[in-house]
Amino acid sequence: MKSSSPLKWFATREGLYFVALAVLLVVLLPLALDPFRLNMVGKYLTYAFVAIGLVMCWGKAGILSLGQGVFFGLGGYCMAMFLKLEASTPEATAIQSTPGIPDFMDWNQLTELPWFWEPFHSFSFTLLAVIGVPVLLAFVIGFAMFTRRVGGVYFAIITQAIAAILTILIIGQQGYTGGVNGITDLQTLNGWDIRTDEARTILYFVCVGMLFLCLFVARLVQNRKLGRILVAMNAQENRVRFSGYDVAAFKIFVFCLAAAFAGVGGAMFTLIVGFMSPSFIGIVASIEMVIFCALGGRLSILGAVYGALLVNAAKSGFSESFPELWPFAMGALFIGVVLAFPNGLAGLYQTYVMPLEDKIFKRNKGAQLEAKPAEKAAEPKPTAEKTPDYDPMIDSYSPEKS
Amino acid sequence: MSAAKSKSGDFLLAVEGLTVSFDGFKAVDDLSFYLDPKEIRVIIGPNGAGKTTVLDLICGKTKATSGSIKFDGKELTKLKEHQIVHSGVGRKFQTPSVFEDLTVFENLEVSYPKGHSVMGALGFKRDAEVINAVEEVAETIFLTEALNEPAASLSHGQKQWLEIGMLLIQKPDLLMLDEPVAGMSVTERKKTAELLRVITRDHTVLVIEHDMQFVGDIADRVTVMHQGKVLSEGSIEHVKSDPKVIEVYLGH
Numbered sequence: 001m002k003s004s005s006p007l008k009w010f011a012t013r014e015g016l017y018f019v020a021l022a023v024l025l026v027v028l029l030p031l032a033l034d035p036f037r038l039n040m041v042g043k044y045l046t047y048a049f050v051a052i053g054l055v056m057c058w059g060k061a062g063i064l065s066l067g068q069g070v071f072f073g074l075g076g077y078c079m080a081m082f083l084k085l086e087a088s089t090p091e092a093t094a095i096q097s098t099p100g101i102p103d104f105m106d107w108n109q110l111t112e113l114p115w116f117w118e119p120f121h122s123f124s125f126t127l128l129a130v131i132g133v134p135v136l137l138a139f140v141i142g143f144a145m146f147t148r149r150v151g152g153v154y155f156a157i158i159t160q161a162i163a164a165i166l167t168i169l170i171i172g173q174q175g176y177t178g179g180v181n182g183i184t185d186l187q188t189l190n191g192w193d194i195r196t197d198e199a200r201t202i203l204y205f206v207c208v209g210m211l212f213l214c215l216f217v218a219r220l221v222q223n224r225k226l227g228r229i230l231v232a233m234n235a236q237e238n239r240v241r242f243s244g245y246d247v248a249a250f251k252i253f254v255f256c257l258a259a260a261f262a263g264v265g266g267a268m269f270t271l272i273v274g275f276m277s278p279s280f281i282g283i284v285a286s287i288e289m290v291i292f293c294a295l296g297g298r299l300s301i302l303g304a305v306y307g308a309l310l311v312n313a314a315k316s317g318f319s320e321s322f323p324e325l326w327p328f329a330m331g332a333l334f335i336g337v338v339l340a341f342p343n344g345l346a347g348l349y350q351t352y353v354m355p356l357e358d359k360i361f362k363r364n365k366g367a368q369l370e371a372k373p374a375e376k377a378a379e380p381k382p383t384a385e386k387t388p389d390y391d392p393m394i395d396s397y398s399p400e401k402s
Numbered sequence: 403m404s405a406a407k408s409k410s411g412d413f414l415l416a417v418e419g420l421t422v423s424f425d426g427f428k429a430v431d432d433l434s435f436y437l438d439p440k441e442i443r444v445i446i447g448p449n450g451a452g453k454t455t456v457l458d459l460i461c462g463k464t465k466a467t468s469g470s471i472k473f474d475g476k477e478l479t480k481l482k483e484h485q486i487v488h489s490g491v492g493r494k495f496q497t498p499s500v501f502e503d504l505t506v507f508e509n510l511e512v513s514y515p516k517g518h519s520v521m522g523a524l525g526f527k528r529d530a531e532v533i534n535a536v537e538e539v540a541e542t543i544f545l546t547e548a549l550n551e552p553a554a555s556l557s558h559g560q561k562q563w564l565e566i567g568m569l570l571i572q573k574p575d576l577l578m579l580d581e582p583v584a585g586m587s588v589t590e591r592k593k594t595a596e597l598l599r600v601i602t603r604d605h606t607v608l609v610i611e612h613d614m615q616f617v618g619d620i621a622d623r624v625t626v627m628h629q630g631k632v633l634s635e636g637s638i639e640h641v642k643s644d645p646k647v648i649e650v651y652l653g654h
Binding site: 238249 | 512517
């Protein structure tokens with residue numbers, strides 16, 4: 001298998017796409033942008049986590065969730081609760097009638113910290129909760145829906161309803177959650193001030209690192225038999241079931257995976273933006289996330305990252321000059337994607353750019369072979385040659401660029 | 403009835419008193435039949451007799467209202483679909499249902515009986531054993547040349563064979579085929595009959611078929627269904643000469 005030689009993988013086409021994205025995010029953007037703009041890009045990237053999850057869940061397995069904001073929000077709120085507790089020391093909140101609890105609790109006449117806030121004093125618990133809480137909720141929803149064979153548009157509507165419920169719950173319980181304003185005025189992470197330009201730049205790089213981690217996990221899943229089952233399930237659910245697979249378990253898995261990615265994205269959002277509020281997790285936000293994924297290409301995990309970046313950049317650009325026009329532009333984008341290029345940017349790239357690359361690649365490969373004949377000869381490749389026909393890394397079924 | 407029940411241990415499949423009712427309409431009505439190991443049984447009957455529903459009930463796609471299905475001594479009516487598959491029952495659908503986006507190789511690999519849990523599928527490795535099994539089945543179903551083709555590019559008949567191959571690689575004890583030669587050309591029919599003859603050497607097979615020539619070629623015994631019940635059962639000659647069968651089915 002090719003994966004046994006990780007260095008060689010970077011020279012494959014897929015590897016080069018990953019390298020290109022890494023160069024863009026790690027070198028080009030940090031050099032070209034000031035810390036404020038780079039922080040904005042970091043914010044856009046947190047949505048890319050959700051979009052990658054949607055590629056796996058919706059693009060591959062065919063489960064459309066219109067409530068990914070819920071998991072994004074839960075991850076974000078978990079992180080925000082930790083940061084808020086750290087900011088609410090008795091000294092810093094000495095003017096409150098109950099010092100030592102978050103300010104919004106004091107305004108709402110709470111006199112002690114609610115029980116579910118207590119564990120968020122611990123940073124390691126918070127890190128676990130950032131993934132664990134969204135996954136747990138996804139598991140409960142998935143188990144309830146998929147074992148009962150609820151799918152398609154019904155599932156989409158239910159996830160949307162859950163997004164609405166969570167928003168209403170958070171706004172309604174403002175003593176416990178900060179209400180419509182969210183959890184604000186976050187200052188330090190384990191004593192490290194996250195509001196400085198330097199901290200924000202570091203957080204940006206942490207975000208990029210986490211993003212690549214998620215990309216590799218998603219890639220691992222899609223290249224294994226598990227990934228093929230997900231695609232197969234999308235097209236012929238009954239055949240998968242009568243080939244001996246528990247379809248519900250696979251759906252629950254991929255839904256939980258998407259929730260985990262979204263949770264990580266949400267936590268990074270809180271760190272990078274510095275607060276969390278219900279407006280980022282509701283129905284509108286959740287649908288926007290689906291648009292990032294659709295525009296980037298719902299079958300391509302790398303496409304999803306570009307989709308999240310471009311739509312958010314366009315949103316910021318548009319909103320700065322013509323704020324009232326953005327919803328129309330967004331709607332037009334979505335209709336355009338659905339009608340004109342259903343596989344999104346990744347699909348366009350595959351149709352128009354890849355054939356050009358093929359020509360260039362072939363020329364380069366020939367040149368390389370002539371330049372380094374000795375090296376090639378010294379390096380035996382027994383595993384790759386044994387079964388050239390059935391290379392598991394050849395992803396022939398998925399029309400994507402990654 | 404009690405005599406039949408005590409006998410049911412010797413049969414590979416014992417269907418007893420099976421009934422399913424859809425809003426009061428009994429698609430299968432108190433149906434009983436028994437399959438010996440290595441037997442080839444063909445179910446025939448006019449449209450709407452409940453033939454496909456019987457297969458749906460055995461493989462768990464439809465839940466029975468009452469009655470029992472004992473397979474190898476195990477009660478199937480309580481099991482989930484994938485558990486029924488794991489206990490050794492393979493089902494081919496009437497219209498070819500293969501994974502069009504996957505290659506022939508991948509179609510067979512997905513059906514290989516290993517790595518069926520989520521974690522198993524994540525850790526699944528394409529080792530020599532899997533490749534051998536796939537190649538062996540591909541040869542049986544005449545698709546060696548097409549292993550790397552996407553299934554979408556296959557002809558209708560080839561898709562039917564592929565689906566049969568996907569069952570074979572599961573190594574089931576009982577194969578259920580719903581109209582395996584429907585829509586096939588004459589040459590494809592011949593090849594399919596040949597394929598079935600190979601398969602029936604070491605599998606118990608339950609087939610639904612309309613083509614009487616084909617039925618005569620392959621069947622050990624024939625069960626004729628009418629309005630959800632068994633109308634007649636026995637050898638093809640016996641069934642063909644049964645006046646009840648002639649009236650409802652063959653006479654037309």
